Amino acid sequence: MKVTYDKEADAMYIYLKKIEAGEVEDTIELNENIILDFDKDKKLIGIEILNASKVIPQSAFSDMTVSAQAL
Numbered sequence: 001m002k003v004t005y006d007k008e009a010d011a012m013y014i015y016l017k018k019i020e021a022g023e024v025e026d027t028i029e030l031n032e033n034i035i036l037d038f039d040k041d042k043k044l045i046g047i048e049i050l051n052a053s054k055v056i057p058q059s060a061f062s063d064m065t066v067s068a069q070a071l
Contacts, residue, residue, distance in 0.1 A: 005052060005061070012052040016045050 002015040019037070023045065026038040033055050037046040049055060 010051055010053050012049040012056065014047040014049070016047070019045055 001017075003012060004015070005012045023039055024037045025040045026042070028036045028038070030036060033050045035048040035050070036044055037048070039045050053061075
């Protein structure tokens with residue numbers, strides 16, 4: 001699992017596996033801040049969190065590895 005955070009966009013993405021180009025087959029928006037990405041087998045492969053600094057406890061940011069690039 002890998003977590004990336006874009007401070008400028010205030011968006012976090014949690015990769016549950018390495019996602020290849022075009023692999024996301026379905027996206028479900030749970031609410032205005034949480035978006036789930038699924039593969040062709042309907043397996044959850046990624047989670048996008050918008051307005052991350054507002055919806056995730058600040059303590060979580062200190063425990064994660066931040067990458068400037070997506071996988």
